Amino acid sequence: MSETPDPAQPRRLGVALIGYAFMGKAHSQGWRNARSFFDPAVVPELRVVCGRDAEAAGDLARRFGWESVETDWRAAIAREDVDIVDICTPGDTHAEIALAALAAGKHVLCEKPLANSVDEAETMADAADQAGAHGIRSMVGFTYRRVPAIALARQLVADGRIGEIRHVRAQYLQDWLVDPESPLTWRLQKERAGSGALGDIGAHIIDLTQFVTGDLVAGVSALTETFVKERPLADSSSGLAATTGTGTGPVTVDDAAVFIGRFARGAVASFEATRFATGRKNSIRLEFNGTRGTIAFDFEDMNVLEIYEADADQPGFRRIIVTEADHPYVGAWWPPGHGLGYEHGFTHQAADFLSAIAEGRDPEPSFADGLAIQRVLDAVETSAANGATWTPIEPVPVS
Incomplete structure (x- = not known):
């Protein structure tokens, strides 16, 4: 572990990034900017990026300022100058890496979903709970929580501005798999x-x-579908969307999931997640209908929140431009009216995690929160496999 700093100087924590692709770049940007725009009481130092491809990991290190490169994640975790392990790898490696890091006394940030199964997630949540008793913090990377407009929506709902929630609608729409020739990737x-x-x-x-x-979602009824069941094999050596010319392989996951649900306090909900919404690149749409009003959000206009309040003097939806200094996270950035983008959520995530470590408190979302999500995912798959039967979900307390 890093040496104890001079009390007169900010505490410094070395970060190991495991993974160097899309999420590795996003997380690297977050770590770099956390101290530039926010003021956590600890300073992140970009010690090492780890990946099996030394050349690709080295390129990321050069671009973002990581000090060194490892090709074995175990070596990165074992380093004395590493205090935080940031996991940006495919889901099948999350549990093994996170459990090893927690056992080594490292704080852990793990990309979502927490694991590939409920059993793995339960083991990880238990390990995080035990590590937390010794001051080791852990968090799941559900970064969209940290979009200012969504954080503001949470505040407005908590303040009772739209009353009791009756109905929830949620969509996440992408189209990157519409082409049946798009290659088979992990x-x-x-x-x-x-x-x-x-x-x-x-x-x-x-x-x-x-x-x-x-x-919490308390139960679901679901359908899933795989529209293209065979795809060209990818050129794994290049990491590019090229094909090997050696045939096709089976797609063994869903292309789309549609399900209804009920929340523990009685609200009903509909969810839609698809990679086949032609023309939609990264569209997240949320709407919350309450007894006194409605809040709506669309990530394609991410600096805006719409609110309808039934008791307003002039009924109708009102657009809140979420760029004021008193809006969540925004005061650290630019003057009002200067919008933020996708990448800013990763800076907010890093700053929040560092602040939690410095203050000795558990960050959100916790591994227990990740487990709660995993149980919903499992219930959706179970329901779909059983003909959309209603499937209850064992609750996990949310932080």
Whole structure:
């Protein structure tokens, strides 16, 4: 572990990033900017990036300022100058890496979904709970919670601005698999990804609805579908969307998941996660209908929140431009009217995690929250496999 700093100087914590692709880049940007725009009482130091491809990991290190490269995650975790392990790998490796890091006394940030199964998630949540008793913190990377407009929505719901929630609608729409010639990657293999659109993007809207409402999904009835069941084999050596010319392989995850649900306090909900919404690149749509009003959000206009309040002097939806200094996270950035983007959520995530470590408190979302999401994902798959039968979900307390 890093040496204890001079009390007069900010505490410094070394970070090991496991994974260097899309999420590795996003997380790297977050770690770099956390101290530039926010003021956590600890300073992240980019010690090492780890990946099996030394050249690709080295390129990320050069671009983002990581000090060194490892090709074995075990070596990265064992380093004395590493205090935080940030896991940005496919889901089939999350449990092994996280459990080893917690056992080594490292704080852990793990990308979503937490694991590929409920059993793995339960083991991880138990380990995180035990580590937490010794001051070791852990968090799941549900970054969209930290979009300012969504954080504001949570505040408005908690303040009772739209009354008791009756109905929730949530969609996450992408189209990157519409082309049947799009190659078979790890995201389309159940043994690596756990599930398809359901776990990759459906997990986000499950988390966001539970976050905003402060409630848990208690049961679901679901359908899933795989529209293209065979795809060209990818060139794994290049990491590019090229094909090997050696045939096709089976897609073993869902392309789309559609399900209805009920929250523990009685609200009904509909969820839709698909990679086949032609024309939609990364569309997250949320709506919360309450007894006194409605809140709506669309990630394609991510700096805006719409609110309808039934008792307002002038009825009708009102657009809140979420760029004011008193809105969540925004005051650290630019003057009012200067919007934020996708990448800013990763800076908010890093800053929040560092602050929790510095203050000795458990960050959110916790591994227990990740387990709660995993149980919903499992219930959706179970319901779909059994002909959309109603499937209750064992509750896990949300942080």
